[in-house]
Amino acid sequence: MLIRPKAGILDPQGAAVERALPALGFDGARNVHVGRLIELDVLDPAQLQPMCERLLANPLVEDYEVQLLDASP
Amino acid sequence: MKFAVIQFPGSCDDRDALHAAARVADAELIWHAERDLRGADAVIVPGGFSYGDYLRAGAIARFSPAMESVIAFANDGGLVLGICNGFQVLCEARLLPGALLPNANMRFTSRQVTVEVARAESPFTNAFTDGQRLSIPVKHSWGRYYADERTLARLQQDRQVLLRYLPEENFNGSLHDIAGVCNERANVFGLMPHPEHAVDALTGGSLDGLGIFTSMRTALEGALA
């Protein structure tokens, strides 16, 4: 799961990274946001969204995206 | 009259809250794994780093057995005070609106700040007067209060903001300088400053924090009368 700060909420971490990049010679980076990655194996993928809603993300201030990497048993 | 202070793995200011509460009533610690609040008249969810602030501050603590009882207690009208990490737990538990985000200055910051009482008429602030200024320490890295525009308007309208930082001292970027809010019923209150560290002349820097505990006692005496 990729968890990002909701658009419109102040993201000072993202802003700090955006300021630091040009100082290292990387120009042109915009819209930097810093979030979290959670990786796990599950038996039932249907659980993933409720997991995000209840614990893994705070839907008030975060958006989340679920990526199924490998559906093998 | 008894205050219960919930103790999670990682709580740091639990004993400090216990000693502050003990100045106005009996007080005891309740381990997070216990469901029994043992007849407490008021509950304090203390500061610290419950569960290491893993995932998000307060995100794991809110699901503990003790917190289930606290939620039921709050829904029944019981008085609940959340301090710093406790405030974060109450927001995660949806007992209070909004969320606490990383400080705008991006650093843990520990200093004495001045807050203003926005509403003295509440079980937590009745010892003060409207507009009274209090000197209380803050120490946190996730203290920026956030709520969406609609919620902020509602908080304003319903006078749910009890404490505000002086604008020039709002280093964490809390919207509307909000330092502490209560729920609609005004029986649950969360604040980022640490009143339990401003109750003793020798170590507190000021005695202004004691008023929050005496307010709760006054409210309980009124209710029990």
Added chain:
Amino acid sequence: MPDSATLHPHGSVPSLKDALALGLSAAEYELICDKQGRAPNRVELAVYSLMWSEHCAYKHSRRLLRGLPTEGPQVVLGPGENAGAVDVGGGLVCAFKVESHNHPSAVEPFQGAATGVGGILRDIFAIGARPIAVLDSLRFGDLACGQGAAATAGEGQARVRYLLDGAVSGIAHYGNSIGVPTIGGEVYFEGPYEHNCLVNAMALGLAPRERLVRSAAAGPGNLLVLFGASTGRDGIGGASVLASAELQHGDSGAPSMRPSVQVGDPFEEKLLMECSLEMLDAGLLLSLQDLGAAGLSSSASEMASKGAVGLDIDIARVPLREADMEPFEIMVSESQERMLCVVEPAKLDAVRERCARWELACAVIGTVTDSRRLRVLRDGELLADMPVGALVEECPLYDVHPRKPTASVYAAPRPVLDRRADARETLLALLQSANIASRRALFEQYDSIVQSRTVRRPEQADAAVLALPDGSALAASIDCNGRRVAADPYRGTLEAVLECASNLACAGAQPLGTTNNLNFGNPEKEHIAWQLTESVRALGDACRALDAPIVGGNVSLYNEGQSGPIYPTPVIGMVGRMPDARRAGRLGFQRAGDRVALLGPFSPSLSASELSKLHGAELPDGLPAFDLHAVAAAQAAVRAGVQSGLLSSAHDIAEGGLAVGLAECCLAGGLGAHVTLADASTEQLFGEAPGGFILSCPEESLGELAELEQLRSQAVALRLIGSVKDGSLAISDAAHRSLLEIELHELAAAHSALRELFA
């Protein structure tokens, strides 16, 4: 059970070449073969290489340290245990110690500093004391700040800022998360630390005397229990690879060094601490030891050595975080947040239950035997067998060969201030210099009030003050000026010890005991050996004179690289006590109208001063002499003045001299002062020396102050020099000519020069 003679080595038997690669000398390898009666196998060689490393065995310093004063009626636990302890009254003891984590911090400053704090905290609760405070002493390369900083911004500066930021964040992260306040510390920025930063962490703890526990394993048949975090590959080879050899220039940022660094988890340690203290309160543990450098091998060896017993360890029972760890890896892993204890079989269930309540892994990994050998097994198969004596007491010790260098070993600093600058410009330049500017931007990242004992927070007094239950209070300080020690290792070290005691005196406290972290370069070099020998000699002399015995400490050697050695830096930590917490001293002026006085045998000189550094002066050969006992007498007078309640403020004069001291008193109090000096020379204004104190008190208290027994009986000099007033700091000469007048806000602007680094 197979015995040592029939031990089958796993894989090939390591050779001399392997031993040399692990940091042992050829002679040491031969000695090991001798003690084993055969060539050591892989597991055994790994264990010896760490147990016989400088970091673990103090090979070059142990003989030197033997002459230090370690006893006194107040000493409850002296050097040799995890921490020392002194009696503080009311049935309580205060445990304290300082330790370094220098090399790991140069590689990864955040985790290096964080795990340094974690390690020293474990040492405190390993003896049964609840940690109540942390202080830190940090050193990095030179830093330009304030005006002129932009002009010198370069790669060196960026690295200093990276290390400083990382170290402060790491200390904050660990201390704040575990709920122990960081109440004081110091930071210095000097060229010689550029490639070898120093991170020393000191901790204090409190315990009822009966709860103190020792680390000696005892009782053959008793169980060796490991509890806390699981064991991974953290810091493998850390001790011998990093700490016993000089850092190669350019390697200190290399990613390949990182796998050796430990990663700390303060949340886990909080659980570990609460669980350990609970088990001690319940009388469940016979002995307790934390795992630090060299992990299981060193902790187990030391427990066995102290108890004159043996230990059988089955590594198959150690909870692992990573699969397929080799036996030697398990034995030397430096995974954090783990403790070892010895438990009677009958108490094992209770121990398991406590660990379960605190959600800590708990495993019986061995037994105490009477063999006096450390044996490593896997599911009953013997993998290693070593005599405990060989690992610990019989490690070879080496003499150092001191010789005073004929020329300075250190380059002169770059000049940043014109020698012709007037007093005003000079004072502002000093206030904004990196060694003097306010550390507020740093210490605001530390929680200094959790546990509700803090009576004086950072920048409120010269020492931190913590309330005790009976109304008395503890004070603590950590100090050393490495540049002055470099100029004169003997006198500079005397000064460091005196500085610590002077800071305690200004808070109102009497020293009870001392801890020290000796940070030096390569002792195999004669000039470093000379620095070390002279410094240790002074350490002993000063602690004896002040009746502040050494209860424990740490040595960190080989702090040098291609660019040369660090300044000799004997960091001194001291703990003291005052009878009345309400009368703890303050450093800032309190009231306009109070009189300002200068107390003590203060004979300042610009030699090795902060001003001489700004001027780009070479280090002098030697520091001016001073009267140690006169300084001690002045400290006693200040202490008495503070605790009598007569004084409004007391501040020790240190870097930057009298003018800087006065500015600091003004800034801390938010008040100005007008001072007249008979001698208005640069030496008098900005020179440094021990034994100078700035006091302030109400006019009506002056008489009583002068009558204090400690002042009169020792004829301590007390000179009125001016008064506290609003607005500005003004210094005039005897003819009332103004030397400088600076508004408070301008002093404050200069003093906050470090803040911009943390924006």
